[in-house]
Amino acid sequence: MQKPKTKQFDKTNKSREGWLKGLAPFIALAVLLILNALFVKNFAAIEIKDGRLYGSIIDIFHRATPVLLVAIGMTLVIATKGIDLSVGAVMAIAGTVSAILLTQTALPVPAIILIGLVVGAICGMWNGSLVAYLKIQPIIATLILMVAGRGIAQLLTDGQKVTFESKAFEFIGTGSIFGLPATIYISAVVFIIAAFLARKTVLGTYIEAVGGNQTAADYCGVNTAHVKLFVYTFCGLCAALAGMIATADIKVADASNVGMYLELDAILAVVIGGTLFSGGRFNLSGTVAGALLIQALATGILMKGLGVEYARIVKAAAVIIICFVQTEYFRSFVSRLLDRRRLPV
């Protein structure tokens, strides 16, 4: 344990560290993209076909969308010191519900998407109520829906895959606007909404307050239960949207595979992005970089001709390294190094 030197010194030290940490995911993403471009053939190539841009980089943005959307919702949940394990199951439910409505009713597509979102919001509210009102630990509260949710999705379809044909619905998965995939626009809109809520309204402060010190937030008059209910509902909405996009992308509602292990990728994206598990601080743009990083990794490894299993190993290494960098152990080590350089004995 070191005594703080002077106030001024400490402050600059901290802000420099914070600034670096905020930028770290972007630097990592840039490095990875450059490495990919150097070592993977045709990685940086972008071509225009039928008025639409094609290329690995566009593909990364497109394929990262489900993880990205879920990770944005997850960021807010983790910021309140929570976690949502049920996102994959919610994706399956929303995807299945939309596919069933498409095949069995004549509802217009916007209405179907809206119903899908409502289903996601209900799932999120269920999680949120368990956490906020019954005060069940987030891991176990969302585990319930994670276990039961995929079962529910399967029961809705009797365990069958539901295929559908609907140009309008497929648009959210495969369509393009001004040459770019529609998914990029959807991600951007969701990100802007989340960023607006978190940075331009008081909600962001409340979320940080709940995650930082719930008791203190309670005493300050923050309705912590409502804040929690909100973040889980928002996460449910994001997951439902992601589920519908994933379903529209492959034109099949496959309840046993859609969103499988996606909760883990989303959590990984959030952690890479610099949001701490201990709650209280979050970094939405870092999360976006994290999600893109994960997809860039997977795409690079696949384009190298290696199997998905290598991507898993690299991910495992990434998790450990990133978490290690965030630890007190590592930070005290670095600050000792910095101190030594600045204050020669």
Add this chain to the structure above:
Amino acid sequence: MKLSVKHIPLLATTAVCIALYAIGAVKFDGFATSQTLLNFFVDNSFLGIVAVGMTLVIISGGIDLSVGAVLALCSIFLAVLMQQYGVHPAAAIPLVLGLGSIFGLLMGAVIHYFKLEPFIVTLAGMFLARGLAAIISLESISIRNGFYDWVMEFYVPLGPVGVPLTAIIFIGIVLFGIYLSTFTKFGRNLYAIGGNEPAAMLMGLPIGKTKLMVYAFSGFCSALAAVVYTFYGSSGDPSIGVGMELDAIAIAVIGGTLLQGGSGFVFGTLIGTMIFGIINTGIAFQGTLSSWWTKVAVGVLLLMFVALQKLLSGSFQGRKSG
């Protein structure tokens, strides 16, 4: 043993188990036979073994998400060792058990020394183990050798039924788990650390050693479950055990283990495994229901027991501070 509030979830679980069994016995012919009863142990032996390790980890206040992946890794490694390299089972099995334990030990070391969340470390362990398993082999490999033939034939006669080795190993590890958690210093330390880690540290309990040991034990259980799986299915498979970590956690919670740590029973985990088996078998006997109902039923049970724990935890807290 005095009955206290922490026994209530265990009693509730036992009651649910008996009730479910009674319903099954009344509704379906052949449900109440000793063979069906035995099958609860046989069919869920590897899940139950994993759940025993998970229970101890949860009691210590941690969690282990890597169990299913470690099971898959160990099973495929075992199969490759024996089928492709001709290693004798007597050497291959201990080797795999050691591998699983070391894998767990390493995760425990990372958790303890770097002060990282068990959740995230074991998540990374899960990715790592799944990746390694897929690199060893993408396809399942069937196992053929004299020892496995002998295991398949091996039964201990018990009344009208023969108990296979898989069930014996399962019961053995449950008994060992009960012994570890109740009658050893290690077990007492687990409860103390799970209940209140700073207090345990101030009391001078060996926190690091205990944490390393408990994750190593969980890794050992996963490896043992892999061995049992190869006995059961005569093959190693890199894709088994997906989602098994969640089933194991659910079983532990249904068995009365508190996810906050510090309270729980390995015996409850045995009952939880039985409930899991009864639901599975009941749905199979029913015939018309989709097997996905199992998932929904487990989810509902999980909710019930979590709510029950919540109801009781008020009195827990009172006891702790009082």
